[in-house]
Amino acid sequence: MSDEIQQAGEGEAPRRLRTIKSFVMRAGRMTEGQQRGLEQGWPKFGLELADGLRDFDQVFGRSAPRTFEIGFGMGHSTLEMAAAAPEQDFIGVEVHKPGVGALLNGLITQNLSNVRVYSCDALDVLRQCVADASLDRLLLFFPDPWHKAKHNKRRIVQPAFAELVRQKLRVGGVLHMATDWQPYAEHMLEVMSAAPGYRNLAADGQYVPRPEERPSTKFEKRGERLGHGVWDLKFQRVD
Template identity: 80%
Template sequence: MSEIDTAGQTDAPRLRTIKSFVMRAGRMTEGQQRGLDKGWPRFGLTLEAGPQDLDGLFGRSAPRTLEIGFGMGQSLLEMAAAAPQEDFIGIEVHRPGVGALLSGLLAQDLSNVRVYACDALEVLRQCIADASLDRVLLFFPDPWHKARHNKRRIVQPAFAELVRSKLKPGGVLHMATDWQPYAEHMLEVMDVAPGYLNLAGDERFVARPPERPVTKFERRGERLGHGVWDLKFQRVD
């Protein structure tokens, strides 16, 4: 299978919604294409498959983490390798990133990851059962710097409510950004979102948790004096 198969995912008419991501064209390396060819049949999931029985999908009952926008997949690959007793679902629209992750999964012979290559919000709405996730991760989403584009930021009240419905009671939404205005926006949205507790308390932001891998991009930013803000909000009802 040489391409991600998303046929039939948009057959039903839909109201137009604001996209929180940009479909960026990118040249596929041979390794990334090979990852897609060999890895997608094993790890790939589509919207058209509908709601997923996660226990059946992974063949066990285990803690479940869903990452929105895994980029080139480095962090997700590292987390999955470090926690083989847990299961992970990654979502990314950038094909080279999907190919890179799949290539890594094959190289490390990991079996605890499944992958979607489509809109994360649609995956949450259509494929993930309520109260089925232990964690939802959103690391370094597009901050949409210009004020007129702020409405495209994925972290909005409706997003907070959708994620809360998919988290188990006690489950955690963990976000990170290197753009302070977006960190403040995240905090503003989440502080008034019903059914959440800020695990940082009065400190507002948490220190970087050890379970979040540090990316090359983040290390470069640290050398340049750039900050990173982590937020953890727990579902409390």
């Protein structure tokens, strides 16, 4: 977890404040395939936060519609979307190494070339590596809902997040979010409805029908079997 420096008074040493994170780092055992993905796929598809602002036309070797995905988990949806839309480019960010390795292994196995991967905090990537008005879509599927009231401040969808995403989307670009936790869906709707520069793409100003382009994940299917609902939200940058 990174730190922020708080301005100190005269004669005082600067104090470090922990930045509130929307995720928790989890240790995970690596499979052979995931380890292979990291070893063989990272040199080809991996990107580093330390490299700073990137020209993604140069990174991908072309100019194409560009999607940025926050928290791709084990990468199944990313692989499905990338395979279905070879004319588009995808930038995926995930902090958990087994998931990164799984996605990289999938890219090698399926011989896909339209995905690049960061393994760090997605908000840092947006701030430091992505040019303003350069993304066509930003995807946030099933983020941690932090359902306990005392943890709500950890939710990634906050006014500052909405403004950061607005800056990075081109005019006409879309933020697409999905959650299976209704209180979080209501929180997302409240935050985004109040955020300047967006238009809700739902006809009734609430939630959009499940979009065909969003793959159904194992996590989502399990929730459906348990009777959980899923809420999709799409907000378009209008200025």
